[in-house]
Amino acid sequence: MSGRLTSRSPRTPFRPGRLRAAALGTALATVLVPALSACGGDASTAGGSSTLKWASSYFPAHWDPVVSGSGAQFRELALVYASLTRTDATGKAVPDLAKSWEYNAKGDQITFHLRPNLKFSDGEPVDGAAVKAAIVRAQKQKNSALFGDLTSIKSVDASGLDAVLHLSQVDYQIPQLLGERVLQIASPKAAQSPTKLDQNPVGAGPFTVTQIVPGTKVLLKKNPDYWDAKDIHIDNVELTSAPDAATVVSGLQTGVYNFADIAPSQAEAAKKAGLDVFVQPGFNAANLSLNVNKAPFNNDKVVDAVRYGINRQEFVDKLTFGYGSATNQPFPKGYVAYDPQSANDYAYDPAKAKQLLSEAGYKAGQIKLSLVIPAEDPQAEIVQAQLAKVGITVSIKVDKNWATPFFAKDLTFSLYGTTGRDSAAQTLTAHFGPNGPLNLSSPYEPSGFEAAIAKVRQTPLDSPDYTKVLQAATRAGLQSKALVFTYSSPNLIAKSKSISALPRNPAHIDWTGVTIDSN
Amino acid sequence: MVRRVLSLTSGRIALVILTVIALLAVLGPLIAPDNPLATSSDTLAEASGAHWLGTDYLGRDVLSRLLDGSRVSVLGSLEVALTALGVGAIPGILSVYFGRVFEWVTLRLTDTLVALPFLLFAVAVVALLGNGITQAMLVTGVLVSPLFYRVSRAATLAVAQSPYVEAALISGASIGWVVRRHVWVKVLPPIAVALAQTIGVGFVIVSTLTFLGIGVQPPAPTWGGLLASDLGYLTQKPWAPLVPALLIMVTVWACNLFADAIRDVSGEAGRALVNNRKARANRLADTDSAAHGDPAHVHAGGA
Numbered sequence: 001m002s003g004r005l006t007s008r009s010p011r012t013p014f015r016p017g018r019l020r021a022a023a024l025g026t027a028l029a030t031v032l033v034p035a036l037s038a039c040g041g042d043a044s045t046a047g048g049s050s051t052l053k054w055a056s057s058y059f060p061a062h063w064d065p066v067v068s069g070s071g072a073q074f075r076e077l078a079l080v081y082a083s084l085t086r087t088d089a090t091g092k093a094v095p096d097l098a099k100s101w102e103y104n105a106k107g108d109q110i111t112f113h114l115r116p117n118l119k120f121s122d123g124e125p126v127d128g129a130a131v132k133a134a135i136v137r138a139q140k141q142k143n144s145a146l147f148g149d150l151t152s153i154k155s156v157d158a159s160g161l162d163a164v165l166h167l168s169q170v171d172y173q174i175p176q177l178l179g180e181r182v183l184q185i186a187s188p189k190a191a192q193s194p195t196k197l198d199q200n201p202v203g204a205g206p207f208t209v210t211q212i213v214p215g216t217k218v219l220l221k222k223n224p225d226y227w228d229a230k231d232i233h234i235d236n237v238e239l240t241s242a243p244d245a246a247t248v249v250s251g252l253q254t255g256v257y258n259f260a261d262i263a264p265s266q267a268e269a270a271k272k273a274g275l276d277v278f279v280q281p282g283f284n285a286a287n288l289s290l291n292v293n294k295a296p297f298n299n300d301k302v303v304d305a306v307r308y309g310i311n312r313q314e315f316v317d318k319l320t321f322g323y324g325s326a327t328n329q330p331f332p333k334g335y336v337a338y339d340p341q342s343a344n345d346y347a348y349d350p351a352k353a354k355q356l357l358s359e360a361g362y363k364a365g366q367i368k369l370s371l372v373i374p375a376e377d378p379q380a381e382i383v384q385a386q387l388a389k390v391g392i393t394v395s396i397k398v399d400k401n402w403a404t405p406f407f408a409k410d411l412t413f414s415l416y417g418t419t420g421r422d423s424a425a426q427t428l429t430a431h432f433g434p435n436g437p438l439n440l441s442s443p444y445e446p447s448g449f450e451a452a453i454a455k456v457r458q459t460p461l462d463s464p465d466y467t468k469v470l471q472a473a474t475r476a477g478l479q480s481k482a483l484v485f486t487y488s489s490p491n492l493i494a495k496s497k498s499i500s501a502l503p504r505n506p507a508h509i510d511w512t513g514v515t516i517d518s519n
Numbered sequence: 520m521v522r523r524v525l526s527l528t529s530g531r532i533a534l535v536i537l538t539v540i541a542l543l544a545v546l547g548p549l550i551a552p553d554n555p556l557a558t559s560s561d562t563l564a565e566a567s568g569a570h571w572l573g574t575d576y577l578g579r580d581v582l583s584r585l586l587d588g589s590r591v592s593v594l595g596s597l598e599v600a601l602t603a604l605g606v607g608a609i610p611g612i613l614s615v616y617f618g619r620v621f622e623w624v625t626l627r628l629t630d631t632l633v634a635l636p637f638l639l640f641a642v643a644v645v646a647l648l649g650n651g652i653t654q655a656m657l658v659t660g661v662l663v664s665p666l667f668y669r670v671s672r673a674a675t676l677a678v679a680q681s682p683y684v685e686a687a688l689i690s691g692a693s694i695g696w697v698v699r700r701h702v703w704v705k706v707l708p709p710i711a712v713a714l715a716q717t718i719g720v721g722f723v724i725v726s727t728l729t730f731l732g733i734g735v736q737p738p739a740p741t742w743g744g745l746l747a748s749d750l751g752y753l754t755q756k757p758w759a760p761l762v763p764a765l766l767i768m769v770t771v772w773a774c775n776l777f778a779d780a781i782r783d784v785s786g787e788a789g790r791a792l793v794n795n796r797k798a799r800a801n802r803l804a805d806t807d808s809a810a811h812g813d814p815a816h817v818h819a820g821g822a
Binding site for chain 2: 245246249263265266268269272314317319370375376378380381384385395396397398438494
């Protein structure tokens, strides 16, 4: 622009100094304007639209919810897909696509009533048939990661906006179960080609996908047909696979992102950078997975030695930077399913661990274990050091293909960290059930667990006995010799101050009512 | 040649650094002040009398881990260099004498190896054969070997066409004798340069692989692994990555400096350079002693 002014003004003589200044100005403008635009934190909102720029550590590899499963990446998929229910700040199931539901008197049939006039982003109606198709697909699709979660559902009848679920047992957990984690509902038309759906998601959630770069980035825009679109105040979303943990805070500072899940070690840096650090309540719990079908864990005394040899507080002190807490259960303290009666079971006692090993006939150093993990993890090094103190030698083996032998129950000793489930019964069965995916010792299950979990299913969630029954099931599950729980750490999210506070839904990111200040 | 290298300041500096690194590799685990694997409650501690370089995220002594980790880096880089030397230099020399078929085959093999990205290939081999630095470095050595093949072949070709070698062959000398007597002497200096450079490259490769967590199982310490883990705690200890990074940089720099020194003193030009330097140094010494003996000069210098 400056070049044009100087060259076209007939009254302005060409003076070399002014020409140089103009040229310099033009060059600086050419270089700096795009650069500063790219770096500016509010560039995305300059046009009056609000953009969420989310650096995600759980960037989905699969966009078909049936394939993606009920792991932590459900939060990213929930941008696109809605579910029958969702959870509120107390963790209780509340309406989402279903406006209401009711059980029959016996408790083995539940009818969901869907909201009227809803459609998927491809124009297909959201109705009972779509719900039925989603459940059947989750139960039968060859690569489904959800079939184990839906064993209570025998069949589904669809009638207009109603979906009637016939259950194989009395199960009052179904509204908790069919939330964002387990039954995100895709368009049945799009789901006819699961391979295509896996990279081109079509749901009825708050956003629709405009572009996907597999494994790297996804661009989304607000879905005007979402049932609660009036409460979604974000126009666009740029979901990016998070870079190295150490650089996420820099990305937030420079405006490359305005929202990111961060490691506890980065929380202090985020605070110093003037970012909001949101401590999201959740159900995360880490554990040591033991296979009691293989030596030496087929000896109960060796299992108990490991249980007593683990100092949980060391995990908290070294890994959570003040945000975590020790737990010997698959839940953090304070959660409804956390059993206070079991809180002090297997407290750290290295002397007792040594004694148990001796009673089992093992001398110090005689037991040599291979701890197989998917990636380098300080937890493994802590386990190695702690068990070395009681006389068990652990070598750490990083196996990039860890998932295959772990879920095939071929490993002897490993680590796992659950992000929990909305249904506490589902969390318990996943860990302690005979076919639980997180039970490395399948088909082993602790005695009394099956009866205890059946009682949980049979107890309505609003029953005064529910907490007592649920904690009893936890207590029964904790008799399992296959798992040693260590610590719990909440999800930490760093965000720009331009993003308003998030609802404190446990483990969920709820965008309802969230605003991004365009100024 | 060693004497000539030591006549250069750069050669002396490089040799001192490399000797220190070699000693660390041999004695590091013995002189480490603490057990490099022993954790403590004192995590991410700053440098102190008890821990000269502080502690890491599990409370382990960083100095002890650096000292203990030097062996992996040194042995890994030597493995790369020696493998490349063995696989590259011998076929390179023999390709000149073993006929057209051998020459064609080895040249095509070399072209193929050059086309493979060695870092990615090393990662793939580790994925295939299991996580171990030995196999990763062995494969990397093979992939780096074309450097030695080409250097040795070029030097051998130059010697092979010289009149005295042709005369020796016409006189009935065997190829083996010619190689031992005439070729090896000429080929050795460029190979030595390539070897020193490759050791430096080996350090970079070992550090890169261990930085990525490839080749060594935790909690075994390595320079690359320490660098990677330190980067995760920049807020708590911003200076921590500097130590392993500097160690890697200085070692690689010393290897390159040593290679330059060998190149400078090798061949006729190198001999001339060293002789000229000696002569110049002698002249300066003579001038200096003469000047010191002159009272007027002393007076002027003291003004």
